[in-house]
Structures are given as structure tokens and as C-alpha cells.
Amino acid sequence: MKILIVEDEPKTGEYLRQGLREAGFVVDLAQTGIDGLHLAEQGDYELVILDVMLPGINGWQVLEALRQRGLKMPAMFLTARDQVEDRVKGLELGADDYIVKPFSFAELLARVRAILRRGKSGSENTTLGVADLELDLLRRRVTRAGKRIDLTAKEFGLLELLMRRQGEVLPRSLIASQVWDMNFDSDTNVIEVAMRRLRVKIDEGQEVKLIQTVRGMGYVIEVPETH
Numbered sequence: 001m002k003i004l005i006v007e008d009e010p011k012t013g014e015y016l017r018q019g020l021r022e023a024g025f026v027v028d029l030a031q032t033g034i035d036g037l038h039l040a041e042q043g044d045y046e047l048v049i050l051d052v053m054l055p056g057i058n059g060w061q062v063l064e065a066l067r068q069r070g071l072k073m074p075a076m077f078l079t080a081r082d083q084v085e086d087r088v089k090g091l092e093l094g095a096d097d098y099i100v101k102p103f104s105f106a107e108l109l110a111r112v113r114a115i116l117r118r119g120k121s122g123s124e125n126t127t128l129g130v131a132d133l134e135l136d137l138l139r140r141r142v143t144r145a146g147k148r149i150d151l152t153a154k155e156f157g158l159l160e161l162l163m164r165r166q167g168e169v170l171p172r173s174l175i176a177s178q179v180w181d182m183n184f185d186s187d188t189n190v191i192e193v194a195m196r197r198l199r200v201k202i203d204e205g206q207e208v209k210l211i212q213t214v215r216g217m218g219y220v221i222e223v224p225e226t227h
Contacts, residue, residue: 001046001116001160002026002178006036006062007078008054012101016049016078019105020112024153026181033057040066044178045073046116050095052079052086060093067094074115078103113137128163130210131223133202135163144202154179155198162211162221171218195219 003020007013008031017027028043030036034056040048048066052059063075077090082100090098096115099108117126117137128135132145140156142149151159157179162170172191180190195211203209212220 001157002028002044002181003112004028004030004036004039004043004045004048006030006033006040006048006054006059007051008032009051015105016108019109023109024157025112026157026178028181031055033059033062037062037065040071040073041069044174047112048073048075049112050075050077050079052077052081052090060089063090063093063095074118076111076115078108128160128166130163130166130221131208133163133210135160144206149201151198151201154194155201158194158198159202159221162219167220167222169214169218169220175219 001024003025005013005016005020005027007016007029010031013029013031017029020027028039028045030039033054036048036050036054037057039045040062048063050059050062054062057065059077059079063077066073066075074096075094076097076099077095078099078101079086079090080101087098087100096118097111099111126136126138128137134143135156136142137160142151142156142159158175161175161178175191179194195213199209199211203211208223210221210223212222212224214220
């Protein structure tokens with residue numbers, strides 16, 4: 001899952017980026033409000049973490065602009081501004097959470113995961129399911145027909161992306177961006193290799209094959225129409 005951090009203090013930005021990457025997220029970092037707004041408009045982010053006091057335009061203005069343009073991705077303020085009126089303003093502008101610096105990374109990570117579980121619908125969902133395949137976001141576990149399947153961190157991220165957008169054909173470029181934090185390069189077969197390994201773990205020996213290749217377009221996870 002892809003997260004955008006907009007933070008002008010370099011050490012704090014790198015600390016957040018490293019911690020969230022180690023937690024399994026794909027992370028972009030912008031150091032000005034203008035750059036952050038541009039990335040948020042162009043990227044396909046599941047969450048934006050915003051400082052308030054930024055060069056160019058401040059965090060309030062970034063979120064306000066995103067909401068005015070109809071972009072509904074979840075947002076969280078992470079800022080030293082700790083007054084009640086600041087928190088109220090941030091939430092009223094459309095933020096999903098507000099954390100005051102200094103902060104505990106463990107608490108921030110827990111809040112990030114809580115927001116992502118709620119997603120854009122606003123209703124919390126801790127599991128994803130397709131047929132008898134279940135992915136537990138809290139326990140980071142995958143089972144099929146009740147049997148545990150062990151996945152690497154990348155395989156888990158890849159399966160989570162497919163299941164969050166089940167029924168939707170995902171092009172390789174989007175998968176490369178969301179799971180590997182890279183631009184798609186036609187000379188690399190990293191996605192094909194990872195998808196092949198994931199398919200073996202999820203579908204091998206199963207009557208119903210859930211992961212499908214759509215030739216020339218990408219990959220989709222769904223129950224085939226014949227079942």
C-alpha cells in the first residue's frame with residue numbers, strides 16, 4: 001500500500017519513511033506543500049501524512065485543495081501545532097486523524113493501520129475475502145479453506161492489493177508502483193516472478209483458481225464465472 005509523507009524536516013521525514021517501509025508500505029516523501037500537493041494529485045495513495053507548517057503552501061491548504069478537487073484519500077496531520085483549535089481545524093478540513101509531535105512511532109503506525117482498515121468507505125474492515133481465501137490485516141495472516149498460507153512481505157502486499165481491488169484488472173505499472181515503489185520497466189520480470197510464486201501458494205491444488213492473468217492487460221483476483 002502506498003503512503004505519501006509531506007514533511008519539511010529532513011530527519012523526521014526520513015525516520016517516518018524508513019519506519020513505514022519496514023512496516024511493509026511503499027512510501028513517497030515530499031518536503032514542500034507544493035510538491036506534496038502535486039504528488040497527491042498524481043499518485044494513487046492510500047493515505048497522506050501531512051505536516052502543517054510547510055514551505056510554499058501549508059498543510060491546511062494542501063488538504064483543502066485536495067478535498068476541493070474531489071480527492072478523498074484518507075489524510076492524517078502530524079504536526080507540532082498542539083492547540084485544540086488547531087486539531088479542530090484539521091479534522092474539520094477533512095483529516096481522518098491528528099497527531100501532535102513529539103510522537104510515538106508505534107502509536108502512529110497503529111493509527112495508520114486503523115485508518116487504512118477503514119479505507120475510503122469509513123467503515124472499519126479488518127479482513128479481506130475472496131471465495132474461501134481470507135486475508136487478516138490485523139494478524140497479517142492468510143488462509144484458504146481454513147489452511148494457513150505463509151507469505152513473504154512482498155507477497156502479502158501483492159495479495160492485499162489484489163484483494164482490495166478484487167474484480168479489477170490491475171496493470172503491471174500500477175502493481176510496480178504500489179508494491180515495489182518503482183516505475184514499470186518492461187525489461188524486468190520481477191512482477192511475473194512474484195505473481196507466479198503467489199499463484200502457486202494460493203491456487204496450486206485448488207479446484208477454483210482465483211488469480212487470473214488478463215493477457216496484455218495485467219492481473220485480477222476473482223471467482224471465475226463458471227463457479
